[in-house]
Each structure stands twice: as C-alpha cells, then as structure tokens.
C-alpha cells in the first residue's frame with residue numbers, strides 16, 4: 419500500500435472514534451425537535467419567498483466550501499446555512515402562490531407517516547423482510563381501490579392487487595414489460611420487433627422513454643394525433659384505423675396507454691370505447707391517471723373511470739393531488755401474476771419458506787428495484803387522519819378555486835380560456851393584440867409574471883396554440899392567493915398592453 423495523498427488526514431489521530439454515535443436517541447430528540455421547529459417556521463414563511471427561485475446557474479458552488487469538513491460542524495450552523503444558502507435556490511412547491519406544472523401536494527399526516535417510514539427504514543423487498551410493510555401496503559392499496567370504486571378484479575380482496583411505485587414511468591414500464599412477455603411467450607422472443615404500442619400525441623413524454631426501456635422498436639410507437647373537436651382526447655375510431663393498418667402490415671398490437679387528465683390540458687380519453695377497440699385486438703390497456711385519476715374519489719368525477727373493468731392496469735399519483743409527498747404512485751393490476759412472471763428474481767440469499775410457498779406477496783417482483791421503502795405508512799396516516807370525506811372536500815375546494823380563476827379570466831376581454839377546464843387546471847392566454855404575435859405576447863407575459871416571484875405558473879402548446887397553465891393544488895393555497903395571482907397577471911398584462919399600444 420502506498421502512502422495517502424498529501425493533505426489526507428488520518429481520522430484516528432484527530433478524533434476519538436469511540437465518541438462517534440450517529441444515532442444516539444437523546445441527540446436525535448434534540449436535533450429532530452430543532453428540525454421540526456425549522457420546518458414549521460418554513461411553512462409559516464413560505465408565502466414570503468419568491469415562488470420561482472431567482473438564482474443563476476452555479477449559484478451554490480460559490481457559496482459552499484469546495485471540500486467537506488474534516489471535523490464535525492454544529493447542527494445550528496448547518497441549519498443556518500440551509501436558511502441562507504439553500505432556501506434562495508429553492509423553487510417553493512409548497513408556496514400557496516405555486517400554480518405551475520401539476521402540484522406536489524403534502525400534509526401533516528403524510529409527513530408524519532414519512533417520518534416513521536424513515537424511522538423504521540425497513541427494506542421490505544419480500545414479506546419476511548418486514549411483514550407489516552408488505553401487508554399494510556396491500557391493505558392501503560385495497561382501501562384506495564375502494565375509494566375509487568374499482569372492480570374487485572383490481573383488489574387483493576378479489577383477484578388482482580396493487581403496489582406503490584415511485585413514478586408513473588415505473589408503473590407504465592412494469593406493466594408494459596408484463597404485457598410484452600405475455601405476448602413474446604406466445605409468438606417467440608425473435609418477434610419483439612413486431613410489437614406496437616399506442617398512445618396519443620397528448621400522452622405524457624414518459625411513455626416514449628418507457629417503450630425504449632422495454633425494447634419496443636421506436637418505429638412501432640404510435641402517438642396518434644388528437645383534434646380540437648375531440649378536446650384533445652384520443653378518438654376510438656382513429657385508434658381502430660391505426661391498429662387495423664398495423665395488423666395488415668403483419669405487426670402485433672401490444673399495449674395502449676390512455677390518460678385521465680393529460681399533462682398539457684387535462685384532456686380525458688374515453689376509456690370504455692378505447693378499451694373495447696383494444697380488447698378486440700387482445701392488447702393490454704393501461705390507464706395513466708397521474709393527476710386526474712385522483713379526482714375519481716369524488717362521485718362526480720368517477721364517470722371518467724367508466725369502462726375500467728375492461729382495462730388491465732391503472733395508475734395514479736397521490737403525490738400530485740392527494741396530499742402525500744413525492745414519489746408515491748399507486749398501480750393496480752387485474753393479473754399481478756403477469757408482472758411477477760416478467761420481473762421475478764429468486765436469489766438464494768432471499769429465499770425463505772414463506773416466499774417459496776407462494777403464500778405471500780414479494781413486492782420486489784412487482785417493481786424495478788429490489789429495495790423499497792415503507793411508503794404505505796404515509797397513505798395510511800393520511801387516509802386515517804383525514805377520512806375519505808375530507809379528501810373529497812380537498813379535491814372540490816381546489817376545483818372551486820380554479821373555477822374562481824376561470825371566472826376572472828373570462829371577465830377580462832383581453833384574455834380567453836383556451837381549452838375546457840375539467841379539474842383544477844385553467845389553460846388561458848392573452849388574445850390577439852394590435853396584430854402582435856400572440857405566442858410571443860404570452861411568452862413575455864409568463865416571463866414577467868414569474869420574474870416577480872409573487873406567483874409561478876407554466877405554459878404548454880397544444881394544437882399549435884401556446885397557452886398558460888394555471889393549476890390550483892398546493893396544499894397551502896387559499897382563495898385569496900388565487901385572486902392575488904390574477905391581480906399580478908392582470909397588472910403585468912395591462913403594462914404590456916400599454917407598451918404595445920404606444
């Protein structure tokens with residue numbers, strides 16, 4: 419062995435290693451209490467920070483030391499640096515003035531569930547690695563399925579089951595691989611190049627990524643164009659024609675991804691009619707309800723799921739609208755065996771009598787990774803602390819606030835609502851002004867509004883129309899924030915109008 423590079427400090431010379439106790443309960447209590455105080459203060463003050471971080475790329479490198487400390491620093495110093503150095507570089511998703519993308523919704527109950535998840539730090543890849551982790555997840559998935567009035571065929575209490583994935587991407591990937599292997603087992607692995615997958619031009623961009631990962635030939639990914647007259651939803655008759663053309667070419671239709679609440683404009687694909695087309699061709703149908711699916715816990719939105727009994731799988735992300743923190747995506751399947759057949763591993767070091775007997779669920783075979791966190795605790799705390807009624811109320815309150823915003827937009831002749839509002843997203847834009855390019859006008863408006871730091875919204879373009887997206891859903895948002903946001907938008911727009919008219 420050579421000598422260490424110069425400047426390398428041998429720890430044992432400078433610190434008594436016997437005093438290093440990274441998990442001392444009293445020390446934990448002291449620091450965690452401080453952290454909780456810090457967090458509660460953050461929630462109180464978050465409204466006062468610029469929503470969109472105003473820093474420039476590389477800002478942090480100049481603020482922090484180039485090397486890690488050799489000796490311990492005090493917890494207070496580190497927390498102080500979070501306040502001074504980190505917070506300026508945060509875009510505050512928790513701000514009540516955050517109306518961008520789809521929201522990342524949070525709650526006290528889910529936070530506490532997350533604390534306990536982190537506390538136990540179980541790695542529940544199979545049942546024995548923490549029986550409660552597997553079984554609570556099964557219970558919670560069935561609870562949520564009940565709230566959505568899913569058929570028993572998607573529940574453990576019936577013949578199906580659910581699993582917590584981190585993302586829609588993973589839900590889509592695992593089901594696509596299950597569908598792929600089911601068909602390849604019949605037609606032979608050499609025919610993978612014949613498999614065709616279908617979505618619309620409004621399907622989330624993750625779908626292409628997923629198809630690549632699953633080995634689908636990029637030539638066989640159909641992004642079927644949607645039309646204004648269908649409100650940008652996928653048309654069953656066009657789908658039928660596209661599939662027919664593929665079949666005539668000797669290709670094999672494999673998988674259809676339909677969406678409840680597209681990311682650009684919350685368009686809803688007609689599940690029942692699309693599933694009927696797909697069923698005739700023995701395809702796997704997956705519903706991506708990442709955002710809009712959450713609303714289906716309310717009876718008035720449940721009709722969007724009509725026809726769900728005809729599909730194979732459904733995913734939605736409570737982290738987008740059901741108060742439960744990032745990386746929480748629920749996936750239900752009618753036939754979990756197909757996913758397990760595709761993804762099962764069986765190494766010697768994980769063998770045990772329960773798994774061997776097939777009497778228990780091994781969630782490692784329902785997902786990409788092996789390790790997994792005890793995330794169902796979050797949902798369990800959330801569901802129990804609030805009850806279904808409050809969660810329905812939460813959805814409705816957000817929708818009501820979006821309706822308020824929509825009304826304000828419509829009350830101003832300079833503006834128009836571009837696509838129909840279905841959930842808590844309003845797509846709108848400044849109308850034509852003195853022959854100026856409407857797209858450019860709206861881009862400028864967005865930039866000006868966001869640079870105030872007082873609100874944050876984003877944009878999209880559908881059917882060649884550039885529009886602004888305003889989504890209500892941050893947990894702390896109240897009606898006054900929505901009204902204030904409109905004031906900011908109106909103020910910026912009026913300034914621009916004066917500039918352009920003079």
Ligand SMILES: *Cc1c(COP(=O)(O)O)cnc(C)c1O
Pocket residue numbers: 520584585586587588622624677679680681706707708709735747
């Ligand atoms: C947000 C969103 C996604 C993205 O999912 P990930 O969880 O980031 O993989 C997928 N589909 C829709 C409709 C979305 O709105």
